[in-house]
Amino acid sequence: MIGLAVRGLSVSFGGVRALRDVSFAVAPGEILSIVGPNGAGKTTVFNLVSRLFDADAGTITAGDRDITYLARHEIAAVGIARTFQNLELFDHASVLDNLLLARHAHRQSTVVAQILRLPSAMRAEVEHRLRAEQVIERFELERFRSATVANLPYGARKLVEFARALCLEPKLLLLDEPAAGLNPEERADLAFRIADVRDELGTTIVLVEHDMGLVGEVSDRVLVLNDGQLLAEGTPDVIRRDPAVIAAYLGAAT
Amino acid sequence: MRFPFITEYRDDLRLLRYRSDWWSYGALLAVLLVLPAVLGRFYLGEVAFIFVLAIAAVGLMTLTGFTGLVSLGHGAFLGVGAYAHALLMANGVPFVVALPAAGVATAAIGVAVGFPTLRLSGLYLAIATLAFSVIVEHVLGHWRSLTGGFLGLTVQRPDLFGWSLAGRTEFYYLCLAVLAGVVLAARNLLRSETGRAFIALRDSETAAAAFGVNVAWYKTLAFAVSAGVTGIAGGLYAHKLGHITPEAFGLFTSLELVLMVVVGGLGSLRGAVLGAIFVGALPQVIAFFRDVLPKGFLPTTGLELTLYGGILVLFLLFEPDGLNGRWLKIKALFQTFPLYRRRTFQRTKTYMRSERYR
Numbered sequence: 001m002i003g004l005a006v007r008g009l010s011v012s013f014g015g016v017r018a019l020r021d022v023s024f025a026v027a028p029g030e031i032l033s034i035v036g037p038n039g040a041g042k043t044t045v046f047n048l049v050s051r052l053f054d055a056d057a058g059t060i061t062a063g064d065r066d067i068t069y070l071a072r073h074e075i076a077a078v079g080i081a082r083t084f085q086n087l088e089l090f091d092h093a094s095v096l097d098n099l100l101l102a103r104h105a106h107r108q109s110t111v112v113a114q115i116l117r118l119p120s121a122m123r124a125e126v127e128h129r130l131r132a133e134q135v136i137e138r139f140e141l142e143r144f145r146s147a148t149v150a151n152l153p154y155g156a157r158k159l160v161e162f163a164r165a166l167c168l169e170p171k172l173l174l175l176d177e178p179a180a181g182l183n184p185e186e187r188a189d190l191a192f193r194i195a196d197v198r199d200e201l202g203t204t205i206v207l208v209e210h211d212m213g214l215v216g217e218v219s220d221r222v223l224v225l226n227d228g229q230l231l232a233e234g235t236p237d238v239i240r241r242d243p244a245v246i247a248a249y250l251g252a253a254t
Numbered sequence: 255m256r257f258p259f260i261t262e263y264r265d266d267l268r269l270l271r272y273r274s275d276w277w278s279y280g281a282l283l284a285v286l287l288v289l290p291a292v293l294g295r296f297y298l299g300e301v302a303f304i305f306v307l308a309i310a311a312v313g314l315m316t317l318t319g320f321t322g323l324v325s326l327g328h329g330a331f332l333g334v335g336a337y338a339h340a341l342l343m344a345n346g347v348p349f350v351v352a353l354p355a356a357g358v359a360t361a362a363i364g365v366a367v368g369f370p371t372l373r374l375s376g377l378y379l380a381i382a383t384l385a386f387s388v389i390v391e392h393v394l395g396h397w398r399s400l401t402g403g404f405l406g407l408t409v410q411r412p413d414l415f416g417w418s419l420a421g422r423t424e425f426y427y428l429c430l431a432v433l434a435g436v437v438l439a440a441r442n443l444l445r446s447e448t449g450r451a452f453i454a455l456r457d458s459e460t461a462a463a464a465f466g467v468n469v470a471w472y473k474t475l476a477f478a479v480s481a482g483v484t485g486i487a488g489g490l491y492a493h494k495l496g497h498i499t500p501e502a503f504g505l506f507t508s509l510e511l512v513l514m515v516v517v518g519g520l521g522s523l524r525g526a527v528l529g530a531i532f533v534g535a536l537p538q539v540i541a542f543f544r545d546v547l548p549k550g551f552l553p554t555t556g557l558e559l560t561l562y563g564g565i566l567v568l569f570l571l572f573e574p575d576g577l578n579g580r581w582l583k584i585k586a587l588f589q590t591f592p593l594y595r596r597r598t599f600q601r602t603k604t605y606m607r608s609e610r611y612r
């Protein structure tokens with residue numbers, strides 16, 4: 001399990017200054033929530049950590065590794081997995097194949113071995129399958145195992161995305177609004193699952209979420225972003241009473 | 255519905271998972287093996303030709319159906335394979351070496367096309383591959399010292415360790431064997447780590463990269479594999495033609511290949527083969543109707559292209575899953591009879607509508 005440290009992160013898109021000098025740290029095994037009004041820059045933090053964009057300034061460190069300049073496909077090997085706010089699943093593949101692809105960073109056989117189905121390739125397949133099945137069991141996805149993702153209801157798709165991230169065996173997990181669009185029952189399950197992943201697997205989790213109930217339930221610490229800047233930081237209870245935070249939310253609502 | 259009985263993950267990785275699969279594929283193989291005994295010389299040649307098309311279709315399917323990269327240049331890859339094979343054989347390289355070598359050479363050209371076009375997709379990639387196809391046709395036509403220009407090149411007869419494969423029956427078995435090998439290899443590759451990376455690139459490049467897929471590397475690999483397989487088909491195609499000229503590998507051939515994978519059903523190897531059968535048999539069907547219909551009823555030129563276009567549109571409108579999708583539906587109908595629901599294969603779209611307003 002690794003921590004994450006972000007120092008002086010800034011990025012702008014055209015004229016929009018999406019992040020301005022943002023610094024924070026997550027301890028190994030911690031659950032940190034990032035909240036803030038729409039457009040505050042929460043997803044942008046994730047996109048920078050997963051190296052989809054280059055930061056204009058600042059450094060990102062995962063564990064003891066500086067990942068500021070890694071290529072985006074090298075992030076998985078560091079042990080960072082994420083979900084996407086607008087679902088980026090492999091729609092025309094089965095749930096199982098979605099989970100198996102998440103094992104890409106752990107691939108172990110060569111193209112030739114795969115074509116000839118040599119023992120090394122078969123061993124790799126069985127190993128990946130075992131890991132995927134463990135996640136399927138943890139998330140009770142058995143009945144969806146061979147369903148095509150595009151045919152699943154929204155809640156199930158959200159869950160599959162979470163499960164896929166877990167299949168990477170991440171040391172740091174970034175969840176972008178996992179509760180959005182879920183019904184109350186699914187939301188309660190989700191809160192349990194997030195806590196469960198941390199408690200049983202020890203995974204460090206960064207959670208972006210609008211649902212303050214969920215945030216209060218699972219997080220150790222909360223970070224408030226507003227307009228690209230860090231507004232407040234503290235335990236969920238402290239944050240809920242912070243006048244600056246209340247003002248930011250009310251201000252954004254009008 | 256059938257459910258496989260699985261006690262180990264390895265059971266799930268087998269090539270044929272159901273007992274009934276053994277019967278049906280066994281029966282298919284038996285029929286294909288005895289076909290030369292019952293089919294006339296002409297039709298045997300046509301079937302062998304369909305096998306060659308099917309190999310090329312598997313090549314294009316890997317790229318378009320599995321990796322999501324469009325190519326309007328696969329006719330040119332077929333040509334590169336055919337010329338490479340013919341030239342190698344003309345220079346005394348034995349057939350068994352020349353055919354895979356032609357595949358490797360075409361794969362190299364595939365890399366040369368795939369790498370610079372990495373950032374392109376959709377229409378732009380289609381145009382780039384189209385340009386490639388035009389360039390290849392031009393080079394084949396004008397590099398006279400090597401390719402014989404528009405007069406073309408006569409292809410040596412194929413043989414295997416001194417045993418001639420030029421006869422109709424021998425050539426039929428040769429094509430069948432290569433097709434079986436190619437389908438098997440493609441199936442194995444596509445259901446393992448590499449194939450899943452291809453599929454991931456097709457469905458979400460962002461997510462694929464986030465899970466460690468090196469986008470540039472795998473797209474280039476897809477081009478290499480696809481071109482290589484198509485190049486092998488090209489080598490066999492050269493023997494089928496006996497004499498190769500640049501026109502055989504132009505845009506029309508590329509379009510035929512695209513028609514095969516779309517009509518067959520994108521994202522399925524069975525679809526590639528079904529599509530090849532469909533497109534390969536079409537000229538015979540047209541010839542049949544020419545004979546039975548009154549003279550002058552069918553136009554003498556341009557009919558095939560019109561038909562191709564029409565069929566493509568009809569499939570895209572009414573059966574986007576192609577012949578393979580049709581096949582799966584018919585199979586499901588029989589397996590679940592009388593409980594089959596018409597909506598079995600329909601996608602749940604309702605959530606998407608609400609999603610749009612979030």
Ligand SMILES: Nc1ncnc2c1ncn2[C@@H]1O[C@H](COP(=O)(O)OP(=O)(O)OP(=O)(O)O)[C@@H](O)[C@H]1O
Nearest residue numbers: 013016018036037038039040041042043044045085
């Ligand atoms: N790729 C991009 N190109 C241009 N502008 C962007 C891009 N990504 C984000 N932005 C802008 O940066 C700002 C922050 O966006 P971001 O998606 O990080 O917000 P968010 O906090 O995740 O909001 P939400 O709660 O709505 O998801 C917004 O003004 C957005 O329009």
Ligand SMILES: [Mg+2]
Nearest residue numbers: 042043044085
């Ligand atoms: Mg967001």
